[in-house]
Amino acid sequence: LLALTILGNNSAIPAYGRNPTAQVVQTNDENYLIDCGEGTQLQLSKYSIKRSKINKIFISHLHGDHYFGLIGLISSMGLIGRTNDLHIYAPAPLEQILHLHLQAANTTLPYQLYFHALKEEGEIANDKKISVKAFKVNHRIECFGFLFTEKKNPRKILPERAKAYEIPEAYYGELQKGKDYTTKKGTIISNEDVTEAATDARCYAYCADTIYDETIIPKIKGAHLIYHETTYLKDLEERAAARFHCTTVQAGNIAKLAGVEKLLIGHFSSKYELLDDFLAETKTVFENTELALEGACFKI
Amino acid sequence: LLALTILGNNSAIPAYGRNPTAQVVQTNDENYLIDCGEGTQLQLSKYSIKRSKINKIFISHLHGDHYFGLIGLISSMGLIGRTNDLHIYAPAPLEQILHLHLQAANTTLPYQLYFHALKEEGEIANDKKISVKAFKVNHRIECFGFLFTEKKNPRKILPERAKAYEIPEAYYGELQKGKDYTTKKGTIISNEDVTEAATDARCYAYCADTIYDETIIPKIKGAHLIYHETTYLKDLEERAAARFHCTTVQAGNIAKLAGVEKLLIGHFSSKYELLDDFLAETKTVFENTELALEGACFKI
Numbered sequence A, B: 001l002l003a004l005t006i007l008g009n010n011s012a013i014p015a016y017g018r019n020p021t022a023q024v025v026q027t028n029d030e031n032y033l034i035d036c037g038e039g040t041q042l043q044l045s046k047y048s049i050k051r052s053k054i055n056k057i058f059i060s061h062l063h064g065d066h067y068f069g070l071i072g073l074i075s076s077m078g079l080i081g082r083t084n085d086l087h088i089y090a091p092a093p094l095e096q097i098l099h100l101h102l103q104a105a106n107t108t109l110p111y112q113l114y115f116h117a118l119k120e121e122g123e124i125a126n127d128k129k130i131s132v133k134a135f136k137v138n139h140r141i142e143c144f145g146f147l148f149t150e151k152k153n154p155r156k157i158l159p160e161r162a163k164a165y166e167i168p169e170a171y172y173g174e175l176q177k178g179k180d181y182t183t184k185k186g187t188i189i190s191n192e193d194v195t196e197a198a199t200d201a202r203c204y205a206y207c208a209d210t211i212y213d214e215t216i217i218p219k220i221k222g223a224h225l226i227y228h229e230t231t232y233l234k235d236l237e238e239r240a241a242a243r244f245h246c247t248t249v250q251a252g253n254i255a256k257l258a259g260v261e262k263l264l265i266g267h268f269s270s271k272y273e274l275l276d277d278f279l280a281e282t283k284t285v286f287e288n289t290e291l292a293l294e295g296a297c298f299k300i
Helices: A039-048 A070-079 A095-102 A159-164 A169-176 A214-220 A234-242 A248-258 A278-284 B041-048 B070-078 B093-105 B159-164 B169-176 B214-220 B236-242 B250-259 B276-283
Strands: A002-007 A022-026 A030-035 A054-058 A086-091 A111-117 A120-128 A130-137 A143-150 A204-206 A226-228 A261-267 A290-291 A295-297 B003-008 B020-027 B031-036 B054-058 B088-093 B113-116 B122-127 B132-135 B145-149 B203-206 B224-230 B262-266 B289-291 B297-299
Touching: A002 A039, A002 A261, A022 A039, A039 A070, A054 B169, A054 B289, A070 A086, A070 A095, A086 A120, A095 A111, A095 B093, A130 A214, A143 A214, A143 B203, A214 A248, A226 A248, A234 A248, A234 B020, A248 A261, A248 A278, A261 A278, A278 A290, B003 B041, B003 B262, B020 B041, B031 B145, B070 B088, B070 B093, B088 B093, B088 B122, B093 B113, B122 B276, B132 B203, B132 B214, B145 B214, B224 B250, B236 B250, B262 B276, B276 B289
Parallel strands: A030 A054, A054 A086, A086 A111, A204 A226, A226 A261, A261 A290, B031 B054, B054 B088, B088 B113, B203 B224, B224 B262, B262 B289
Antiparallel strands: A002 A022, A002 A295, A022 A030, A120 A130, A130 A143, A143 A204, B003 B020, B003 B297, B020 B031, B122 B132, B132 B145, B145 B203
16 A cells, blocks of 8 residues: 655755655555656656645755755646646745745736645645655754555455344444444444454655654554665764764664664665665664665555 | 757656757757756666756746756766856846755855846856857747857968968967958068868857747748647647647748758657657758757757
8 A cells, every 4th residue: 555666865966866855655546746856757757656646745955956856846837737736735935936936927826826835744635545744854954754544444344244243333433443333232243343454554754854863763663664864874874963964874773773663764875876785784683674766665 | 060969858757768858958068957857867877968068057948848857967967066157047036946945955066156037138158169059949938049159260360371371370369360461561461372261160050949930930040950849640730730840841941931951840648659740741842951869969
């Protein structure tokens, strides 16, 4: 149900064919776009991800490699005649920038654009399938991570059992919520007798750009999948800190301390052509690590 | 000396792997960038065009497919430590947009950015090798074409002849400007006797996005090479006019009436996958036409 597709993994300047940051969380119904570096609309086409299913876009911070592709995507959505609402969650200054771009082109979008300025931590979006929380991370400018949690499926009814107890179908909705059933004679039928547990709610944490900071651990604890930046290899820990970025080993530590299932690493500095060492170094700390390679799709 | 490289030729929405508009006029010393659609910095890398030799950027108008890549290019130039001045010639509203983008990222560029707001027609840039004039074209929003004229080389001195007349070398600069020489005895040595004519000054006209408009003809008359948009094939003349664009046949007409040597066509609508008909239709009116294909380099 929940999958994550990587559209870009490079930091700052595009290099070695690697694009700037963008990712898509996918459900059957919707695509949730996280960050939108320059060229994201082309990457969406390349990997056949439907723009029409993107209704919510989350921008972590206003460094260009995380949002310079947004105005192009918004404009193209208008040109192809989109009518569905589009929601953007981003630091406040982006609103005026988008407004000026549209004004300069004398553009009126054929759809409604809702801008939600990120301020505090907490839930920012909530729909049928997914809840999204924003959490602050420590970067050079205001920056947010995002926690995507699948809504816990309702309990699954065991129809043979429910029929055997003659529970009316009109009550099935209550059973799914976990309620017991009381017969006309007053006998209590335990919910566990006629339903089985929902599958576990899956959870993905996007930790954006950040300096090494253990205070994010309680915010992402127990996530099934996390993405954590590794701009530099471990020998450049000082440079990483000076620029509010992380190394391989640091990302591995965060994953280990947060007790997550799997770690994706990305936001590689343009100084590196080969990425093998990123994976090897991170795995020394946290074994279940993968590179956030472009086009790769991960089950959450 | 003067060449033109195409980096993008598509209109509005990127399609079929075609990128939005960007072109580079190249001399031995400098690259002059014309328009800068999203992804232009990647196209520059792809076609090995040095960013460091770009000192002047000309933006025709503020529709996104002509400038959404500019902020990314400007930022990257800063990140790689550029120190040379950069001059941008564009419609006025772009200045504030660039300013807000830089401010949002808390970026101070390590080089000086000079913004020149386009207002009137006339010469806007003038350096050792090239003069650039802006001219107005008729589009949905304020829009400018650009005329690049190579500076006429100075007259070439014939050293044997000049020595035979005992003309002092200190006077050679005046000879190059076309002046005659008067000997101490008062004899006039005709300039034509000791120099030969410079090669013809080459001229390229970029006509930007425009409705069919014969009033641009005197502005581009006699250019060696022109680029004229052909957003649509000839059967969509009405749609072209409604959107302030042109068809193949209309671009051919402009080239013919302006008496240019060669015509490049581009800005193809995303509705067309194949471009063959664009070339065939335009050639029925103006034979020396070529498609502005990405990566193609034309001698001016």
